[in-house]
Amino acid sequence: MIHVHPLKGCAPAPLAHYLKALGLLRLVSEQADPGARGWWEGDHFALATRLSATALERFLLEDYRPTPLIAPWNGGSGFYPKDNSTGIEPIEHSTHPRFAPYREVIALGRRVTAGRERRPNAGPEKLGMLEWCRAQWPPEALPWMDAAAALIGDDLAFPALLGTGGNDGRLDFTNNFMQRLAGLFPGNGKPANEARGLLLSALYGAATQGLLANAAVGQFLPGGAGGMNAGPGFDAKSLLNPWDFVLMLEGAVAFQVASVRQLDSTRRAQIAAPFAMRAQATGYGSASRSEESARGEQWMPLWRRPMRHVEVRSVLREGRLRDSRGGASRPVKAAMALAAHGAARGITAFQRFVFVERNGLSNLAVDAGRIEVRPSQAPRLLDEIEGWVQSLRRASSDPVRDPESLRRQVRQLEDSMLGLVGDCRPARVRELLIRLGEADAGLSLRPQHTASRKLGPLSGLSAAWVAAADDGSPEFRLALACATQWVPGEFDPKTRGHAFRAYMHPLATRDRFALAGGALAKDARVVWSGHDLVRDLIAVVRRRSIESDRSKASGLGLRPGRAGAARLADVQRFVLGRVDDVKLAALLRGLAGLSLGKADQVALRSTREDALPVFPPLALVRLAVPTWDIPSLRIQQRVDARLLEALATGSPRRAGEIASRRLTAWGLRPRLSQITADHAQSRRLAASLGFPLSESAHRRLADALTFRRVAEPTGDA
Numbered sequence: 235m236i237h238v239h240p241l242k243g244c245a246p247a248p249l250a251h252y253l254k255a256l257g258l259l260r261l262v263s264e265q266a267d268p269g270a271r272g273w274w275e276g277d278h279f280a281l282a283t284r285l286s287a288t289a290l291e292r293f294l295l296e297d298y299r300p301t302p303l304i305a306p307w308n309g310g311s312g313f314y315p316k317d318n319s320t321g322i323e324p325i326e327h328s329t330h331p332r333f334a335p336y337r338e339v340i341a342l343g344r345r346v347t348a349g350r351e352r353r354p355n356a357g358p359e360k361l362g363m364l365e366w367c368r369a370q371w372p373p374e375a376l377p378w379m380d381a382a383a384a385l386i387g388d389d390l391a392f393p394a395l396l397g398t399g400g401n402d403g404r405l406d407f408t409n410n411f412m413q414r415l416a417g418l419f420p421g422n423g424k425p426a427n428e429a430r431g432l433l434l435s436a437l438y439g440a441a442t443q444g445l446l447a448n449a450a451v452g453q454f455l456p457g458g459a460g461g462m463n464a465g466p467g468f469d470a471k472s473l474l475n476p477w478d479f480v481l482m483l484e485g486a487v488a489f490q491v492a493s494v495r496q497l498d499s500t501r502r503a504q505i506a507a508p509f510a511m512r513a514q515a516t517g518y519g520s521a522s523r524s525e526e527s528a529r530g531e532q533w534m535p536l537w538r539r540p541m542r543h544v545e546v547r548s549v550l551r552e553g554r555l556r557d558s559r560g561g562a563s564r565p566v567k568a569a570m571a572l573a574a575h576g577a578a579r580g581i582t583a584f585q586r587f588v589f590v591e592r593n594g595l596s597n598l599a600v601d602a603g604r605i606e607v608r609p610s611q612a613p614r615l616l617d618e619i620e621g622w623v624q625s626l627r628r629a630s631s632d633p634v635r636d637p638e639s640l641r642r643q644v645r646q647l648e649d650s651m652l653g654l655v656g657d658c659r660p661a662r663v664r665e666l667l668i669r670l671g672e673a674d675a676g677l678s679l680r681p682q683h684t685a686s687r688k689l690g691p692l693s694g695l696s697a698a699w700v701a702a703a704d705d706g707s708p709e710f711r712l713a714l715a716c717a718t719q720w721v722p723g724e725f726d727p728k729t730r731g732h733a734f735r736a737y738m739h740p741l742a743t744r745d746r747f748a749l750a751g752g753a754l755a756k757d758a759r760v761v762w763s764g765h766d767l768v769r770d771l772i773a774v775v776r777r778r779s780i781e782s783d784r785s786k787a788s789g790l791g792l793r794p795g796r797a798g799a800a801r802l803a804d805v806q807r808f809v810l811g812r813v814d815d816v817k818l819a820a821l822l823r824g825l826a827g828l829s830l831g832k833a834d835q836v837a838l839r840s841t842r843e844d845a846l847p848v849f850p851p852l853a854l855v856r857l858a859v860p861t862w863d864i865p866s867l868r869i870q871q872r873v874d875a876r877l878l879e880a881l882a883t884g885s886p887r888r889a890g891e892i893a894s895r896r897l898t899a900w901g902l903r904p905r906l907s908q909i910t911a912d913h914a915q916s917r918r919l920a921a922s923l924g925f926p927l928s929e930s931a932h933r934r935l936a937d938a939l940t941f942r943r944v945a946e947p948t949g950d951a
Contacts, residue, residue: 266285407483684747694829696835717734
């Protein structure tokens with residue numbers, strides 16, 4: 235019969251409780267029930283075994299054989315004259331069978347430390363002791379060494395999970411492990427009276443008495459470490475369930491370090507440890523660059539299907555993260571790798587822990603949230619921007635030379651990138667797209683820094699961003715149509731990208747700024763300020779009027795790009811002030827980074843265009859100043875700067891007269907000769923010329939506004 239135990243005391247966070255769950259699964263599998271399986275149900279661990287609740291308690295209290303954990307290479311390990319020996323001596327002198335493997339390993343520790351007054355020095359001396367231990371220890375003791383230290387040729391490094399070889403500063407984990415065992419089994423291996431109550435609390439979260447005050451807990455249980463603000467007063471003592479500490483270290487043994495040829499500059503084995511990487515202050519509320527310590531961070535896998543211990547061990551052994559560009563040394567790259575390649579062996583999420591220094595020099599494993607793993611297109615999207623974001627990160631690494639505003643933008647970007655892995659809904663994609671646009675805009679505000687750090691503009695975004703971010707809103711459609719329009723003969727999409735970007739940045743090529751004198755070049759076309767959408771669109775329209783006049787182009791010369799023209803109803807909403815200008819401007823800035831080729835298929839959400847009545851002033855203006863030539867209407871006229879200025883300065887009556895005369899001269903007899911609009915609508919009419927309309931939209935405007943053509947065009951009015 236299989237019994238399922240919901241272990242409410244074993245949670246994904248804090249780290250001690252996560253490791254406790256793995257330790258319990260390992261011990262039951264290796265010493266009582268090889269067929270035992272475990273999995274995560276929400277915020278607790280579930281264990282399926284042939285052991286009933288009573289049998290599980292009996293096993294841990296009476297039959298459990300502790301893994302022999304010692305660290306004679308550490309000071310405070312119990313092997314030196316000045317060390318605390320209240321844990322090692324009771325185990326060493328016991329006769330109970332459960333401690334037989336421990337006694338054997340302690341004896342080997344006595345041999346290697348015989349005659350020594352202190353721990354070996356770092357370097358060849360410590361390395362030599364570790365090599366001797368590896369050669370002499372029995373097999374059951376080697377997994378602990380593999381988890382605590384990495385021996386690589388003549389090099390030595392330590393994973394952050396177990397500090398520096400099984401200790402953290404003056405706290406030796408193995409000595410405290412033996413002290414906790416001695417307290418739980420004081421009578422020559424027999425359980426203490428309070429051991430059962432403490433065990434039930436550790437497994438099921440039940441209330442109990444007998445917690446140890448002022449007992450060391452290390453980095454694994456920040457909430458129980460005591461100290462300032464850890465209780466109702468100014469200070470509080472630490473409180474520890476000894477079973478938590480014992481099962482926690484039994485679980486830590488599962489995280490063995492893989493061999494690597496070369497260690498990074500931190501001299502730690504983080505890259506070789508399961509799901510471990512260098513730290514990045516991203517994705518949690520208290521993050522700051524000062525917390526990017528050498529200890530890095532580690533992600534603990536969560537899974538929903540029952541797995542045996544051998545399967546979990548296999549997952550951990552294969553848990554060296556990789557993305558398409560190599561090592562997953564940063565959380566964003568790690569998240570990309572996890573999402574791109576799927577969860578190994580059924581992993582559905584990761585609990586993220588960052589090893590930071592808090593309260594002085596105390597190291598704590600801080601819970602930095604959970605990263606869900608779901609199949610999505612997030613990896614593809616993130617892969618397109620990862621290189622650009624990392625270039626920004628490198629350019630913000632120096633707190634003295636580099637601007638704080640750039641560091642803040644990079645952190646916001648990486649927060650959004652991490653969030654996208656587990657939640658690739660359109661709202662998340664739009665949030666990231668907007669932050670990309672904000673970071674891109676900031677480059678122009680720092681011309682010297684941008685040039686000195688050799689940064690480039692945001693570019694290379696594929697059509698996948700359009701499909702992923704599209705919310706079916708008029709703001710999104712307008713931003714896309716505006717950002718992707720181009721000018722034939724003046725801008726080569728292969729090198730310069732879309733024409734609209736040239737009014738935001740001085741560009742040499744699609745992904746490179748134009749430079750001059752150690753800064754971004756001065757370019758008269760760069761008129762976009764980012765402060766006011768209407769004002770910026772008017773500035774672009776004015777600039778296009780000048781450029782099209784010089785090139786003798788028809789209209790403004792702006793043609794719809796691969797994403798198509800704007801919807802007439804959306805442009806009308808813009809003129810009437812029925813769109814969110816802030817959202818539209820933010821999306822436009824991000825979508826300007828699109829680089830769409832002839833093969834790109836841009837498909838917006840299938841929504842029916844509203845059959846709004848044509849707004850006559852809009853029809854009059856758009857026919858008088860088309861953004862490009864309209865052959866079917868024979869509209870091939872140059873822009874009249876007087877009309878633009880009349881609209882931009884809030885003189886709609888004057889603009890209407892000019893527009894009416896121009897259409898009449900070109901063979902179209904308008905039903906309307908005046909524009910009735912307030913100052914704001916007049917300016918929005920001018921700004922609306924920045925949104926390209928299709929030929930069919932122009933025909934609809936002509937049908938609604940004019941009588942049948944009465945004459946052939948007589949020339950420019």
